[in-house]
Amino acid sequence: MKPPPMDPWAPGVRAIDVPAGCGGNESMFPDPRHAAKSKAPVSSDRPRPSDLEVLEPDREVLEQFINIVFKNANRDGVVSLRAFPEKSEGGKKEKAIFVDAIRRSDPQFIDVVFERARQAARWEQSAVFSPPVACFKNHQNAKTDNLSEGVALSVECDQAPRAARAKLEALLGMATAIVASGGEWIKRETGEVEPKLHLHWRLKKPTSIEAEHKLLREARELATRLVGGDATNISIVHPIRWPGSWHRKGDPRLASIVAFSDIEIDLAEAVKILRNAAGDDPSAGVTASFGTKTNDKLRATDDAYVASALAVIPNGDDPVVYSWEFWNGIGMKIWAATAGSEIGRKLFHKWSAKSSKYNKAETDARWDHYRTSPPTKAGFGSLVYLARQYSPGWTYGDVEDSDEPDEPAEQATAVLDNIKLDENVDWTDPEGLLATMADWIMRSSRRPNRPLAVASAVAILSAVCGRHLYGPTGCALNVYIVMLAGTAMGKDRPLSAPGAILEAADLSRLQTTAKGFSVSALEQMMIDHPCCVATADEIGASLFARISHKHASTHEQGMRSVLLELWSRDQFKGPFSTTRHAKQKDAPKVPGCVLIPRPNLTLFGASTPEAFYASVTSGSVRDGFLNRFLTCEAAARSRSQEVSEESGEVPEAIVTALKALVPDLGPFANIDGTLSVFDLAASVDVVVRRLPWDNAEVQKRAAELEEQILVAMDSDAETAPLLGRVFEYSVRLASLHAVSRDGLEAKVTMADLSWGTSWAVQSAKAMAESVAGLMASTDYEAKFNTVRNVIKNAGRIGKRELLRQVRSINARERDDIIKHLIDGGWIEGVKITTKGRMAQGWKWQ
Known part of the structure; x- marks a missing residue:
């Protein structure tokens, strides 16, 4: 007697078990190992996807994602495959379409993942294939108390995704996997559309005990807050869409891996970096950037005002005038004025560096000390008073007087640090x-x-x-x-x-x-x-x-x-x-x-x-x-x-x-x-040749490189123009390097692209850093920069030598610039001995 037909959506039937012709899924055989834990709706009027356009997941991308994020995970860990109906307009929480727990060591693991992703793609109601990126102890459930290993720091960037990626990669390095989830974010001001991103940083060592799990959750929370990400993804066991599966809100599109690397992060180091970036104080349980326990009356309304004040407050070498107490007092005022933020730390370093007594480690240690005993009496008001004492015409509203580099510029160049195809490449050593x-x-x-x-x-x-x-x-x-x-x-x-x-x-x-x-x-x-x-x-x-x-x-x-x-x-x-x-x-x-x-x-x-x-x-x-x-x-x-x-x-x-x-x-x-x-x-067209990529992998990596550079550009509109030709220069240089090696029949290899990128990125970064301090927007500013740089490079310089080097600048303008430099705390007047005579001169602060 013929057995009855199998119900493809019945409890206990895995996606891989569904016979051909049943809802468009292919046949396999029942696997009783997971039957008890594989769930699905069982109502007789369940929708069947027979009329739905056949959508095929990308098996290769699914497997690639698994190999990337679970690389360091225990192969005996259980992965909870699951899919949910897409959220309704009211945000009502829906029950899972299916839950299928399977061990990574299962020989059918990839097959099962693919079939479950296919089942979600072909479900009549739009559904999301979203297993948690984590391993569980057993098949019982996918709750925190059953968590075995957290394998990655994952962040859903649904708001300003490119800028969010730039900010986090500036802190943590390039993400191990950057996933375009299929959703889109529209910039209200311009109407520009950006793909929503999921960022995954693989942990060098997966979390395995409760304390480590808590640390990973904290990292996810901090990273999410820093970029305004989706807070529902803070939980390690939260379901998240996998690349290679279909996004069916609106027109169907495959979630994809837009870039990946082999970078892994140390969780403890990552948490420390994120705490610093967010201003978190774990000892006090408060967050500087999100409500530090400081007196609001001491806070500046804009950190740029603090930078402007510090630009005119001197810090010299005289141990009596510029004593440790003076230095510490200014540090306390900066801390209170900036609520102990990382911007404040950088301002303290910059101001401290005006003196030859500057010590980076000591400055960091002092800043960290302020967290344990926050200033309560002196802050921005005291800095305003001092600024006006040293420079009577100064006003804290005049932000342009400050030479403090913009934070976004630093962020953009930090992102450039992560653009490396091969860390061992030295562009000064070509082939x-x-x-x-x-x-x-x-x-x-x-x-x-x-x-x-x-x-x-x-x-x-x-x-x-x-x-x-x-x-x-x-x-x-x-x-x-x-x-x-x-x-x-x-x-x-x-x-x-x-x-x-x-x-x-x-x-x-x-x-x-x-x-x-x-x-x-x-x-x-x-x-x-x-x-x-x-x-x-x-x-x-x-x-x-x-x-x-x-x-x-x-x-x-x-x-x-x-x-x-x-x-x-x-x-x-x-x-x-x-x-x-x-x-x-x-x-x-x-x-x-x-x-x-x-x-x-x-x-x-x-x-x-x-x-x-x-x-x-x-x-x-x-x-x-x-x-x-x-x-x-x-x-x-x-x-x-x-x-x-x-x-x-x-x-x-x-x-x-x-x-x-x-x-x-x-x-x-x-x-x-x-x-x-x-x-x-000459008729040159007859000999024109376009150099090809050596293979598809090089072409793909070039596309990822271009995307990385776009992310760096999107992190700040001011520095974006300086980065706009990095990719094209990378390709031009790579092509020349290929010809250098193989002549007219050359193909551009990964080694060529790495070589070209090395120089192009180094050039762009040096340019971005140098322009901030030296760029002139007016004729006077150009002359100001010339005088300032001559004195800065000399360290100490006499009047005669200065006049010789800036003789193109008339005396009146030169004297005005020197006064400006003295008032701003950049230089101070000194007496210099020249050929046995005392002469007027200046010293860089």
């Missing part, structure tokens, strides 16, 4: 032709400097490849590089090396000197050299300062748009069109424009850091002009060396390798077959 050229530049330099030598090699390779090769994303391979180096740091040889190497390879047409910067000169240079590396010494003064100067001519101001356009080339952009001012060589000047197909301009300049950043304006940051430049900071000054005649000759290996990168256009590319790929009239 292939780049290494060969850099090594020769080092040998032929009187003061060899490795970063500058590598930068020079990249500029050369960019010029040779730039007109006919493109990156995997279609981006051009030209670069704008600025070497930042002080006097006698060895930048002369790297700056002259492109000319020497290209001449030896019979490619001297690719090198020119950018002496005259104006629109017409720039366009004329591109007509004469459609593909070139243009070198420029003192590029800060010769380019940035001229563009930004208030008296800049229209020709000088117009350079910005031309340089922006020449950098932003890609494989499918049409020819670059000049204005009517430029003309072709040996041709009369006539009205009209010249079309330059596939132009390639690589700028390679040098400057001192002070001169470069002092010439940068806020406009250059906001319009994306600055982020098109890749900075290269010199290494420490090396010993000088003698350069032999043999060392000064370009090796034949370099010449041969460069010539091999120049494609032959062939007889059909032009009329007589004599044109080079670098000539204006």
Whole structure:
């Protein structure tokens, strides 16, 4: 006799057991091991998904997620597979559609997970497949008292998810798994849509005892509060949507893993970091940032006002005037004025560092001590009084007087710290032709400097490849590089090396000197050299300062748009069109424009850091002009060396390798077959090649890298423009590195991408940190920064030497700036002995 048909939704039947044809699920055989604990609604009128579009979970993503978050978990632990109807409008709590407890060691574990996710996807009512990310002792239930192991710190970021991710990753490092849950958050002010995110940090050691479970819950609570996350997910056993399953609110979409890493966190360290960020005081049971036990009358209404006051309150080396009691008193006032927040701690460090007596460990210890005995009498009002004593014109409403870096800027650069494809990569140690050229530049330099030598090699390779090769994303391979180096740091040889190497390879047409910067000169240079590396010494003064100067001519101001356009080339952009001012060589000047197909301009300049950043304006940051430049900071000054005649000759290996990168256009590319790929009239399209990714994994990691950078940008609108080209520079540099190793047939590998990202991220971070302290938005501010930086770098400086270094600034402005610096507590007047005489001077505080 034939057995009766199996009810696919009956109690005790696992998803994997449902026969084919029953609600769209495939057949398997009953498994009695879990029958007693596998639950499902049993009413006879239960909805069946026969009319529902068939939705298939992503088995590979489900398995990947399991391997990521449960990597360190005990394989005998039980995972509670469950699904719930999506929450109704009223938020009514619904009963589970099914609960299926299964051990991780079960050989059918992945199969069961997949089938249960499929069952949830095909349930007639929209349902969420959401097992807790935790292991349980047995099959009895998924309550806290049955918890065996907590395996991850998980946070649901349903509000401003990108900014939330940026904030938490700045504290804890990149999450082990970043999951787009399928939901969307809409920014009310702009209408911008962001995917809701679930962040999971895998624990190095899963929690296994009650005290550890409590610590993990505290971490989840702190992280959730810091970013305004979903508070229902604070519980370790809370159900959470798994990637690879379907989100069916609205149009169905798969929850996915948008990025992942192998980063694990130490729970105790993570809790400490989160407590500090939130201002929690575990000994007192209070939270500084959320209601510290301080006198509200001592609190400043804005932490920026505290920073502004501290900017004009001095802290010197005199042990009598600036005693320990004075230092401690200021610390107590800062603590009370900021409610003991981490911003207050940073302000205390910054103010303390004005003195040579500054000790970071002692400052931290003192700040932590204030928590045990919070100040109750002196706070922001006392700081206001002191600020006005030292600077009578000061007002706490004048926040712009403070040079305290914005907290979001610090957060953005902290996020950049987490963008690493390979921690062991050193961009100053490239492979292939780049290494060969850099090594020769080092040998032929009187003061060899490795970063500058590598930068020079990249500029050369960019010029040779730039007109006919493109990156995997279609981006051009030209670069704008600025070497930042002080006097006698060895930048002369790297700056002259492109000319020497290209001449030896019979490619001297690719090198020119950018002496005259104006629109017409720039366009004329591109007509004469459609593909070139243009070198420029003192590029800060010769380019940035001229563009930004208030008296800049229209020709000088117009350079910005031309340089922006020449950098932003890609494989499918049409020819670059000049204005009517430029003309072709040996041709009369006539009205009209010249079309330059596939132009390639690589700028390679040098400057001192002070001169470069002092010439940068806020406009250059906001319009994306600055982020098109890749900075290269010199290494420490090396010993000088003698350069032999043999060392000064370009090796034949370099010449041969460069010539091999120049494609032959062939007889059909032009009329007589004599044109080079670098000539204006050449038909370059026949030899254009886009370098491919080496494999799908590299392409996927590149997409994740781009997403990480977008997260960093979203963390702060002010620093976002500085990070806008990090991804594209990573790809451009990676492509050049691939060509350096494998020539015209190169593919971009993970090693190439890691190398390019290493330099691009380092450059962006250095730029973000430097611009905050040196960027000038006005002509006066530029002069102010110049005087300040001269004194700061000298430490102590006499009047005669200062006048020599800032002779372009008139006496009245110079005296006003010095007074401003003294009033602000940056410098103090001192007497300096010069040639036996006492002379006026200043000392940096």
